[in-house]
Amino acid sequence: MDAPKIYQSLLKRFGKQNWWPVLGSNPEFEIAIGTILTQQTTWQQVEKAITDMINDKLLTPRKLSTANIAEIHEMIRPTGFYRQKSNRIINFSNYLVKNYDSDIRKLLSKPDNELRQELLNLEGIGKETADSILLYAANKLIFPVDAYTFRIFSRLGVKTNSYDELQGIIQNKLPKDLETYKEFHALLVMLGKTYCKSKPQCSDCPLNVSHMRTCS
DNA sequence: TCCCAGGCAGGGC
DNA sequence: GCCCTGCATGGG
Numbered sequence: 001m002d003a004p005k006i007y008q009s010l011l012k013r014f015g016k017q018n019w020w021p022v023l024g025s026n027p028e029f030e031i032a033i034g035t036i037l038t039q040q041t042t043w044q045q046v047e048k049a050i051t052d053m054i055n056d057k058l059l060t061p062r063k064l065s066t067a068n069i070a071e072i073h074e075m076i077r078p079t080g081f082y083r084q085k086s087n088r089i090i091n092f093s094n095y096l097v098k099n100y101d102s103d104i105r106k107l108l109s110k111p112d113n114e115l116r117q118e119l120l121n122l123e124g125i126g127k128e129t130a131d132s133i134l135l136y137a138a139n140k141l142i143f144p145v146d147a148y149t150f151r152i153f154s155r156l157g158v159k160t161n162s163y164d165e166l167q168g169i170i171q172n173k174l175p176k177d178l179e180t181y182k183e184f185h186a187l188l189v190m191l192g193k194t195y196c197k198s199k200p201q202c203s204d205c206p207l208n209v210s211h212m213r214t215c216s
Numbered sequence: 217t218c219c220c221a222g223g224c225a226g227g228g229c
Numbered sequence: 230g231c232c233c234t235g236c237a238t239g240g241g
Binding site: 019035036038039040041042043045046080081084088123124125126127128129132144146147148185186188189192193197 | 219220221222223224225
Binding site: 041045077078082084 | 236238
């Protein structure tokens, strides 16, 4: 059972997920900030924080780069790790102001490899966050590998803890199509939340049950 | 009460 | 390179 078949099963079971939801008028920047805020938390908390920032007209590189840090703390507190995340989004905003005239699209229009490496050099942006920005904000054919993806593929027999290896396996099998990439990542998260927490919950799993029962 | 969430960085080895 | 820990709030 490889990536395209898993994708079809999940799409049939859960339907389209329509990631990445955007609430304001600067989609690319909002998605990038969202990828930082959503680290190790739920989307519901991120939505609260983003809504607050939009209502206070704070969600622009210039505003965030000069805002009172205490104000940012209050806005994003629900997402957890708020002191680290504040520093990360301020640093990212400063970077855009200084190097890209506050226009994230100038950064996102760079070649894939160059852009990815540049994102990885920024504080608080690791592989999954960088790849989420590449896929959802820059519309590049790059697949983000998250903890659920490791867990699900491991239970299906693809046992690796190498991000690059699993990403390569998925990208080699998946149709080269943006919507497929975006939906498959979102669907894996949906499957994981529903059936694949650290303790196996395999009953009624849309994937092959005998495979999923080999959970560890 | 305990576990978990759409990770990352830094240290030890 | 891999493994561990701190970071923090909120919901089930």
